[in-house]
Amino acid sequence: MNLFADIRIRVLACLDQLVAEGTLPDGLSFAAVTVEPPRDAAHGDMATNAAMVLAKPAKMNPRAIAEALATKLLDDPQVEAAEVAGPGFLNMRLAPAVWQGVVKAALSDPDFGQSTLGQGQKIMVEYVSANPTGPLHVGHTRGAVFGDALASLLDYAGFDVTREYYINDGGAQVDVLARSVYLRYLEAHGQEVAFEDGTYPGDYLIPVGQALKEKVGDAFVDKGEQFWLAEVREFSTDAMMDLIREDLGQLGIKMDNFFSEKSLYGTGLIEKAIAELDEKGLIYRGVLEPPKGKMPEDWEPREQTLFKSTEHGDDVDRPVQKSDGSWTYFAPDIAYHYEKVQRGFDQLIDVFGADHGGYVKRMKAAVSALSDGEVPLDVKLTQLVKLFKNGEPFKMSKRTGTFVTLRDVVDQVGPDVTRFHMLTRKNDAPLDFDFDKVTEQSKDNPVFYVNYAYARVNSVVKKAEEAGIVVDDNALERADLSQLGHEAELSVIKKLAEWPRLVEIAAKGHEPHRIAFYLYDLASEFHALWNKGNDDPSLRFLQDGDIATTQAKIALIRAVAIVISHGLAILGVTPAEEMR
Numbered sequence: 001m002n003l004f005a006d007i008r009i010r011v012l013a014c015l016d017q018l019v020a021e022g023t024l025p026d027g028l029s030f031a032a033v034t035v036e037p038p039r040d041a042a043h044g045d046m047a048t049n050a051a052m053v054l055a056k057p058a059k060m061n062p063r064a065i066a067e068a069l070a071t072k073l074l075d076d077p078q079v080e081a082a083e084v085a086g087p088g089f090l091n092m093r094l095a096p097a098v099w100q101g102v103v104k105a106a107l108s109d110p111d112f113g114q115s116t117l118g119q120g121q122k123i124m125v126e127y128v129s130a131n132p133t134g135p136l137h138v139g140h141t142r143g144a145v146f147g148d149a150l151a152s153l154l155d156y157a158g159f160d161v162t163r164e165y166y167i168n169d170g171g172a173q174v175d176v177l178a179r180s181v182y183l184r185y186l187e188a189h190g191q192e193v194a195f196e197d198g199t200y201p202g203d204y205l206i207p208v209g210q211a212l213k214e215k216v217g218d219a220f221v222d223k224g225e226q227f228w229l230a231e232v233r234e235f236s237t238d239a240m241m242d243l244i245r246e247d248l249g250q251l252g253i254k255m256d257n258f259f260s261e262k263s264l265y266g267t268g269l270i271e272k273a274i275a276e277l278d279e280k281g282l283i284y285r286g287v288l289e290p291p292k293g294k295m296p297e298d299w300e301p302r303e304q305t306l307f308k309s310t311e312h313g314d315d316v317d318r319p320v321q322k323s324d325g326s327w328t329y330f331a332p333d334i335a336y337h338y339e340k341v342q343r344g345f346d347q348l349i350d351v352f353g354a355d356h357g358g359y360v361k362r363m364k365a366a367v368s369a370l371s372d373g374e375v376p377l378d379v380k381l382t383q384l385v386k387l388f389k390n391g392e393p394f395k396m397s398k399r400t401g402t403f404v405t406l407r408d409v410v411d412q413v414g415p416d417v418t419r420f421h422m423l424t425r426k427n428d429a430p431l432d433f434d435f436d437k438v439t440e441q442s443k444d445n446p447v448f449y450v451n452y453a454y455a456r457v458n459s460v461v462k463k464a465e466e467a468g469i470v471v472d473d474n475a476l477e478r479a480d481l482s483q484l485g486h487e488a489e490l491s492v493i494k495k496l497a498e499w500p501r502l503v504e505i506a507a508k509g510h511e512p513h514r515i516a517f518y519l520y521d522l523a524s525e526f527h528a529l530w531n532k533g534n535d536d537p538s539l540r541f542l543q544d545g546d547i548a549t550t551q552a553k554i555a556l557i558r559a560v561a562i563v564i565s566h567g568l569a570i571l572g573v574t575p576a577e578e579m580r
């Protein structure tokens with residue numbers, strides 16, 4: 001049930017009647033007609049822009065259209081009032097029975113809020129994709145949580161979602177990892193070692209070096225790289241990916257697929273992707289102008305093979321092959337996305353850290369060129385996370401030697417708090433993570449406030465059961481919901497009614513933070529109703545001696561708990577059955 005979509009259907013039916021009667025001309029498109037909450041709740045329950053968007057193509061005064069539409073809508077028993085405002089906006093008030101039906105729908109429909117928006121379209125969300133050189137850090141945590149929540153949101157909205165991690169195991173950083181592990185291997189054999197030339201000094205490689213010793217004994221001790229580099233590189237990458245999988249598991253994240261960059265080399269995939277672009281006339285030999293500002297690593301003052309990415313929205317053309325014949329770092333990324341397109345995805349989403357902002361246009365250009373503009377790519381950037389304790393910048397003891405890990409954060413506050421708080425800001429806005437604030441029990445802590453609402457509902461249901469009142473969901477959906485007529489109760493119901501619409505808005509915009517915001521607002525409405533019951537006994541959920549009224553009121557708050565549980569599931573958060 002999507003009440004806003006239902007009322008829009010009624011608005012469109014009334015417009016069709018006006019066309020049939022000759023009040024409106026034939027041939028009008030109603031695609032831009034919307035029904036949504038008014039900017040000011042005092043103006044009504046819903047508002048439509050129909051008259052405003054139809055006035056110009058109909059060559060009519062918008063108020064005249066709005067007044068004619070209002071007359072038609074008032075014939076509908078679900079519409080109590082339809083009032084024209086300003087130049088032609090139309091505000092509607094719905095009958096209480098309409099709102100009460102929302103509660104019944106939430107109780108009876110296990111899919112309440114789910115959408116068919118995606119219509120089964122195949123969509124890939126690629127996220128995390130951190131270099132396999134160490135444990136995930138706090139910056140990766142935000143991208144991991146955002147990507148995972150986005151994937152869950154899209155699944156909830158009817159898309160066929162694939163979660164994928166791109167393993168960057170084909171570059172020079174993996175050689176550095178292998179050399180670092182080799183040093184730990186020598187250390188495991190009792191040798192003194194020094195971490196130089198950019199090698200990774202983190203303690204997390206100590207057990208990897210020990211494991212390598214257990215596997216090969218002293219076979220690699222004091223041997224040149226040509227004897228051990230390839231094998232140690234593979235061993236180290238596997239060990240780091242096991243560690244990363246464990247890190248993701250700490251947050252309840254499970255990928256559908258891990259794709260290795262290394263699998264692109266020596267298999268002809270890079271060559272095939274570049275050949276595809278060449279066939280489209282988008283590959284040429286040339287010399288790029290020296291860039292202004294910071295010099296990128298792929299610029300050369302000599303002729304090289306270039307991708308004509310400017311034909312697909314990029315600022316400059318991009319090199320794909322260096323003058324010495326080796327591939328640039330962009331070439332395997334083109335091949336990877338070519339492989340995505342070949343797998344038949346209808347949409348692609350990449351979740352990158354903010355430091356990849358300069359990479360967005362070239363990647364979009366590549367996908368546009370490879371798919372002939374048929375497969376959209378949305379790149380979502382996640383901004384930095386700043387850690388605080390007691391309002392001050394906070395640094396924990398680190399086994400990495402260089403950064404705060406995902407596990408450090410989860411060990412401090414738990415996975416649910418970590419996930420929820422990472423979604424309390426839009427992905428491209430900086431995020432402050434204060435360890436004290438995210439665990440305090442107050443209205444200012446969204447995760448507590450939402451869970452407190454869920455736990456409070458459970459406590460009321462338990463008390464009703466102890467009093468012998470039947471309050472299972474099957475009984476509640478048969479309750480006399482006409483008793484839910486107080487303004488404070490209707491305010492909660494109206495917020496519940498926004499859930500299906502909110503899901504579609506968040507899914508269309510690829511914005512899972514909207515779910516967290518909505519849950520906080522819903523919890524606020526619930527807590528406000530609870531507090532009003534302290535002053536007005538008629539609003540209390542348990543009415544002594546009145547089972548019918550008690551069931552109606554508990555039906556309302558159970559609907560709140562159901563929607564909270566759906567929303568938290570999208571965010572990957574387990575609702576708290578009780579608060580300690």
